[in-house]
Amino acid sequence: MKGPLFYSKILLFGEYGIIRDSKGLSIPYNFYNGALKVDANPSEEAIKSNQSLKRFLVYLEALQQPELVTFNLETLKEDLERGMYFDSSIPQGYGVGSSGALVAAIYDKYANNKITVLENLTREKLLQLKNIFSQMESFFHGKSSGLDPLNSYLSIPILINSKDNIEATGIPTQSANGKGAVFLLDSGIIGETAPMVNIFMENLKEEGFRKMLKSQFIKYTDACVENFLGGDVKSLFANTKKLSKVVLNNFKPMIPEQFHQVWQKGIDTNDYYLKLCGSGGGGYILGFTQDLERAKNSLKDYKLEVVYQF
Template identity: 35%
Template sequence: MVYNAKILLFGEYTVIQGSPALAIPFSGFSGRWRTNRPAEAPDLLPFVQYLTGIDFLNETLDTAGLEDFLRSGGYFDSTIPTGYGAGSSGALVAAVYDRFAHSPIKPATPEELRAVRSILAAMESFFHGSSSGADPLVSYVNRPLLFRGNEVSFADIPGDTAAGEAFFLLDTGIARQTGPLVKRYLEGCRDEVYDRRIREQLLPAVTAAIRLMLSGGPGLFDAFKTVSRAQWALMPDMIPPACRALWAASLDATGWGIKLCGAGGGGFLLGMTRGIQPRELDTGPISILPFHPAGHKI
């Protein structure tokens, strides 16, 4: 069984103010269980101890079986980069739940999605101090999901993008921590003027982009560019310095744009083109990874 990475297409930060957020599994990076653990593989026994120490998780999971598997040479082999907001810990949590839960829920309804999400959130909190459960849920169900507050539902993304439109990731080469970036954003939102600008300029653009993404209707590229310009104006601290010139160049470009892909500060940036192919862009030392919004690399 393969557990894919996660990409947040739209909704970073604005989900805090009530906008929807749209996330997809991404097969370009993934993890799976293997045996014959190499020396450099991460030690997961402290994670097992954490799971064992929380009563409802210890009851939900076969923690003894997980520990035996790890001690006998089992390990989670992952290509998902850490510190990129791509769900590296989420994929691991999904894999543990899927293989070692006594009766893993296979969610088919929003209610079942919420139930699984709460379990996965408690599990992933070991790695981050707290977790929304979104990343492991995307990896576990391996389908696009739409989040709004505590609500979550399956999302259907059209199989074909509009003619001439394409998506890509930009690899900044920078690992970062999400927590400090979110803290900085929340502190900024204490300013009523800044909070109002987020709600009036960025939030409607994000909501429109998600609606167009799911409907397949015209105007997605223009909505993407609106999000890009708003993030440039409102979230400069989240844009890695090495990427600022490229982002600035995209603002006036008619055929391409870039935006944050998660918390920013490094990791991946999300790009979109219209009328040109992503690999035709000159992004200098920043590598391009084209992908289909349904979640697979091209």
């Protein structure tokens, strides 16, 4: 048995901000994927994944809500007894949606009366899916927006206008030989979402932090989303630079210490600008550059993965 593939995602803009109603833009990243599988001779990884899914099953039993979502738990239980696991190339703790793909796969296979990708996805249906996924993914993170699984499930770019206003969107076509690029920088450290979100929630209790979020962080995030979708590259880089500065000054705990200088160097040289990818604390860091070769040269000691070229 092997189920359909579900892809990783990248939240280009909106990490943390969307908790406070900023805009956001999430895109599928097909480089990594995962699928539900049963093997005759499971590996150690497969056995670990199967045990984790059994704990998830217990959580889903408590989540059964006829008005929201119900699952065919009998079949899921049988499949888990047969050793089903989530076979995934998506790195965990890297901010590219490993748990999101898993949640999407479970919903796709076991939800009753599921909303399918083929039907007319009205705003109501998108919000309903997001709500279901938010509750399912909370098992892994303590608090989830539901966006990662939504992106993985639909495999289309999603524009977040606000908490209650999301829509499928198109992004400007990639240019294979474009000089500008969005890339992933591997920090070499595994990040954990829950502790990072907790730090953010603690910071929100301070008025100064809330003020900064509204007047700077959300302002530049919203501008970046609009610039990116509108293909306004010049403004996009101007606003990404401002956003990069704000993050370095106000989200230091989310940036691994050995990258503080690398982050600053990008701002000083304009070779690249860095921002958080997901909740931070490790995993990938997202980079934006107007000149990919220059950025590669500047970051030659690090592993870069190009996500999007323009």
